[in-house]
Amino acid sequence: MNDSGTTVYLDHAATTPMWPEAIAVMTEELGRIGNASSLHTSGRAARRTVEESREVIAECLGARPSEVVFCSGGTEANNLAIKGLFWSRRAADPARDRIVFSAIEHHALLDPVTWLATHEGARIDTTPVCREGRIVIDALREAVDRDPASVAAVTTMWANNELGTIQPIDEVVAIAQAHGIPVHSDAVQAAGYVPLDFAASGLDAMTVTAHKLGGPVGIGALVIKREIEPTPLMHGGGQERDLRSGTIGVPLIAAFATALQITVRRQAQDVERIERLRQRLVDGVRRVVPDAIVNGDPEPGPDHRLPNIAHITFPGCEGDAMLMLLDAQGIECSTGSACAAGVPQPSHVLLAMGYDDVAARGSLRFSLGHSSTEADVDALIAALPGVHARARAASLVRDAS
């Protein structure tokens, strides 16, 4: 444990604590009966909660309520968006078999796109990224303009989950819309940390999830324009515009709305505070480990990078050794990716950015959130010299063997 004997949580990009207000709303709703699709009084009450929540969420995201389609979270929303758009657009015109994609998408988009390529004959154009983790927009433009009639959909995440680099969504939208091609963006990491205005963005579909912004795990939404009709993944009772059948999770949705509302209301002040904490963290790391490399866009702001993520390479160390040693002191962070067996694989995002295998494995992601404090950052900086020395020694042993 660290000196205070408490957990120092620096992994808010994985999931962030629920707002107490969201817990209160969810707990209250769990005590109520009523299927939102039932016609009786209890059903109507549940439906009212859902629709009021939908209105709140839509307002927070600059969308119309009818554009908010609830589902289980980011993975499902991404699957619905990309598979649904691919299937429906190709059904309308068999020539549309291409997906323009980026090299730094989360597995929740990478894997469904790969699946479409393997099982549905989709052709994939992967947009490369620069060292800072931003897509090369000219490459995307070239991929689209080469043969726009064959593009089923374009997808680019709003902000990368490992480095926090914000993508040029405006330009992506402009390129695709010149040809009437729908654009999806995975905004899971961005939501909560940069203002999102769905209407102003020009996007056709956007993924958000509650647990990254102080809501519960298990609920998210695909925000999608009314006139776009992706082929559903789930067939059944026809809930959620017939796009996502399944009994509606009223308590989850109510808590999602509460969390998003609080996050958006506090966003300006929280982001400023979190950015200061990140600076304290980065300065501290550089002080105690002078050769540490802070990755990504150094510039703060909604066109550059998220305020809450510090992605750092520790040359000569293995990230998983450092994670274990920090964990033993109650300090929790992330190596940036994990696979089913828990075997650390070098992140495809870092490799796409031009990092080699060793640098990719030698990196840690520290991510801050609404509950982060200076004491959290200071605990990390206090522990880091010892942890770093041990991890470097272990790495030398490994190289020698």
Added chain:
Amino acid sequence: MSRLIAAMSGGVDSAVAAARAVDAGHDVTGVHLALSRNPRSYRSGARGCCSIEDAGDARRAADVLGIPFYVWDMSDEFADAVVDDFVAEYEAGRTPNPCLRCNEKIKFAAVLDRALALGFDGVVTGHYAQLREGASGEVEMHRAIDAGKDQSYVLGVLTQEQLAHSHFPLGDTDKPAVRAEAERRGLTVAHKPDSHDICFVADGDNAGWLRDKLGPRPGTVVDEDGEVLREHDGAYAFTIGQRRGLRLGVPADDGKPRFVLDIEPVSGTVTVGPREQLRVDALECIRPLWAGAAPDGRLEGTVQLRAHGDEHVAVVELVEATGTVQVELRDPAFGIAPGQACVIYDGTRVVGSATIARTRRLTTA
């Protein structure tokens, strides 16, 4: 109290060993070794040590014990030190034991070294062997009390330095008691079957696996007179002492079963003959590893020549000039192949081990 890494395979033994280390007051961190670059390519399910399911079982056991748990990727080290060696040994006509090799190079080397560098004091595993303090303070390794489970043979490659950082809490217990203890502790792996065979040969088909790695290497099976009995597509599919699956077609003149007597790797010639020709009275061994001090002069003890094999009374002598170990067996062994490990015992105590390079018969039977 020591800070220990518990190597947790996902099986019942390593789970109970970790539990006992926790009970003994140690600060234990569970580690599952990922040994395959592609976990799906190794044996899956309950039989091996390398599958995703096994990693999950190990994680659940660590959860029950309330200890931290991580997966360490040792796939590169394992491929280099164990798998490549296994292939090269078969290619050279020898019979390696990859479990010994894994203990020597991975579990009590790469893993132990990493643990020590990270600030741990040692490694605890579910091997069945007993560690005791010797007269001069050194660590002695003895056979487990459960003779059927005793694994001192596959640990015979460990040096004093390695033994000094090792913990084998199961050596004083028999397997049924370990299973009962796992059940009592609420470990879900209590009834998981024991692992057998070689973890990286997914379907247990050793010859087929080697054929994939080495490709066809046609050769002949001959009798002791050199008469060709059949052709084969790879001498690596044969092991000295093998009787089954020779598919010789015609019976021997005397009608007795025939066994693989010799494998000549360059020409791929496999010689078969009667069992008495498999008799071995002496061994020349190389690459000795001693658990403590090397024996001074001739040692009258016992040797074991394969996992779960019989003990043979033997006189063992280290030849200083060549660094080899000469072993005279008092009672003959049968079907001993170069590449196998000769583990040397003094009573129940492991003295050391060496790799069999040549075998000799003193008299023609």
